Amino acid sequence: MVIVMNIRSSKQDIEAVNKRLADLGFRTQAIQGVKRIVIGAVGDENTADSLLCLGQMPGVEKIVPIMKPYKLVSREAREEDTVINVGNVKIGGESVTVIGGPCAVESREQLLTAARQVKEAGGHIIRGGAFKPRTSPYSFQGMEEEGLKILREGSLETGLPVVTEVIDEYSLHLAMEYVDILQIGARNMQNFRLLKAAGQINKPILLKRGMSATIEEWLMAAEYIMSEGNGQVILCERGIRTFETATRNTLDLSAVPLVKRLSHLPVIVDPSHATGDRQLVMPMSLAAIASGADGLILEMHPEPSKALSDGPQSLTPEGLADLMAHLHRIVPAVGKYLA
């Protein structure tokens, strides 16, 4: 349930409500809105008279039970869009954020070149995988800590924040020393221990939709992170598995407006993994923005033909610059601005 405090409620009122909730066995999380504080409380709502007595406490405006299985993630817990600040970049709200970079960090030169090209094209955040969850154990698995150091260098040189994927608790704790956003990929969307560990740190988490996950399962995965105390979750639609084999996955764009209705969290789109085809990345990027996405994560490689992973879906540097030029026209048309 959500306890909505009234605009004039004092700090003491909020503390008293928190204490009462804790006594009743609820886990609480304050959600600061523009005008007021609401307290998300997760626990057994059948506890005798809990609802009744809470509603009488000073400063409490109303108690809203949440019927959905996800609570803190839901729009009912927070009416306004969550905006996540990463350095000077905002993700969510009115802004559209573009993340670009190679699938994997392959060498210092490759990543630094890509980072400069992303910056030059007007991208806001750099991506690059240092831990790669590959289908085959014989494929390139990533440069691990050396890759993280290179990402850090790319960030320092360009002044842009970086995101990298983590695949277990070891890589999570290592990566948080080097990067600004931690990605939990499609293959780990239901790695519940990893989700809980991500909930216990104070860094934004980019949570991709599992390739066979329903929207409810995806939002429940986000709830795992939020229920541990980390409210900085960015959702990413990256295509789901269907009977269609002509594209790598099927980009579920209807998920974007639907998830934005169900949740206050920002939603971005990855048209690279969704389509697997560089030529489809531009049209699906524009469609994603038109559908209400808060941003894009795009694979771009200085020389896609030489990429160690996902070359066919990687934009060239010129392709990224061209896409950015199109976004400059599309983004204002949907009432947003490029971050």
Ligand code: PEP
């Ligand atoms: C990636 O972003 O490099 C990646 C592996 O994505 P996904 O988890 O969506 O497959």
Ligand code: MN
């Ligand atoms: Mn990739």
